[in-house]
Amino acid sequence: MIRSIRVYITEQCNANCPTCFNKQNRSNVNMPFNKFCDICDLFSTNGVQHIKIMGGEPTIHTDFSRMVEYAQQKFQYVHIFTNSINDNITEVNLRENDSIIYNFNFSKCITLSKLLPNSLGNRALEIQISTSTDEEKILPEILRIYKLQPQRVTCVLTLDCTENIFIHKDVLIKKYKRIWDFCEQNSIPLYQDHKIPLCWIYGTQIPIIHDKKSICSIDCAGLIDASGNLKHCNQHPNELVNIYDGENLLPYDIICNYLKLAHNKIEQVALEKICITCVLYGRNCNRGCFTSKEHITKDDILKFSDFPK
Numbered sequence: 001m002i003r004s005i006r007v008y009i010t011e012q013c014n015a016n017c018p019t020c021f022n023k024q025n026r027s028n029v030n031m032p033f034n035k036f037c038d039i040c041d042l043f044s045t046n047g048v049q050h051i052k053i054m055g056g057e058p059t060i061h062t063d064f065s066r067m068v069e070y071a072q073q074k075f076q077y078v079h080i081f082t083n084s085i086n087d088n089i090t091e092v093n094l095r096e097n098d099s100i101i102y103n104f105n106f107s108k109c110i111t112l113s114k115l116l117p118n119s120l121g122n123r124a125l126e127i128q129i130s131t132s133t134d135e136e137k138i139l140p141e142i143l144r145i146y147k148l149q150p151q152r153v154t155c156v157l158t159l160d161c162t163e164n165i166f167i168h169k170d171v172l173i174k175k176y177k178r179i180w181d182f183c184e185q186n187s188i189p190l191y192q193d194h195k196i197p198l199c200w201i202y203g204t205q206i207p208i209i210h211d212k213k214s215i216c217s218i219d220c221a222g223l224i225d226a227s228g229n230l231k232h233c234n235q236h237p238n239e240l241v242n243i244y245d246g247e248n249l250l251p252y253d254i255i256c257n258y259l260k261l262a263h264n265k266i267e268q269v270a271l272e273k274i275c276i277t278c279v280l281y282g283r284n285c286n287r288g289c290f291t292s293k294e295h296i297t298k299d300d301i302l303k304f305s306d307f308p309k
Contacts, residue, residue, distance in 0.1 A: 006052040007036065010226055035244075079099045082103065096120045101126050103128075107142075115152070124154050124191075129159055130160035142182070224243060236266060
């Protein structure tokens with residue numbers, strides 16, 4: 001059983017980020033409200049507790065607020081991903097278990113009103129670290145936003161999956177560690193995202209997180225785009241199947257079968273490339289998407305890693 005589902009309610013966006021991981025695969029489709037409701041019904045009745053409302057930029061969908069309200073009726077946790085460029089995020093009312101994840105590339109757009117100061121739930125600043133990241137420039141912005149609502153704001157560090165994180169490891173580690181240390185020094189709650197592989201952080205001063213929640217597994221897979229196409233996740237956007245068979249949704253168990261097959265293929269690629277010779281793989285590794293990426297080779301990982309053989 002999967003525990004979360006991602007849904008692109010629209011593939012349109014009001015920004016043009018050069019490091020966007022899915023802009024090459026997006027259309028201009030908006031998901032109809034009734035189909036969104038069908039998807040919520042299917043997954044919630046089968047025990048899925050989390051829905052991640054994404055895009056594109058979900059707040060530009062004309063039915064954005066209605067979709068959030070319907071999702072809240074069906075799921076225990078509703079997570080909204082936004083760049084916060086427009087003011088539409090202020091239309092929602094969060095519950096204690098809900099959250100908004102802000103794209104920190106648009107930190108200047110994040111004001112107190114867009115943090116929903118009178119609403120429950122969590123606010124996360126998703127900070128993507130790449131070779132072009134100017135960490136000294138963004139640190140004051142992190143602190144500014146945190147001070148607006150310190151009781152709810154957290155930071156989530158992630159890497160640019162379009163880069164070869166192993167070739168650029170030394171640069172990225174320095175930037176990652178600088179931001180991590182800054183958040184700790186200012187008592188800003190901090191998390192890792194994208195399941196960073198242990199072979200990338202082993203031997204560094206970045207904390208190694210390898211509990212159950214940090215391991216990429218089938219229960220956190222599943223993405224449905226605005227056209228109803230099922231994909232494994234944001235990082236592996238190949239279309240697996242359209243979840244609609246005519247006007248009816250495929251059975252939940254069939255959808256899970258497609259996700260299992262895709263997940264197993266990703267695991268196999270990682271194992272064949274390098275992971276089969278790594279003692280960190282398996283229960284202890286939060287391997288993630290990176291080692292199976294086509295632009296990352298075995299030589300990259302071996303040359304820039306210092307993990308035990």
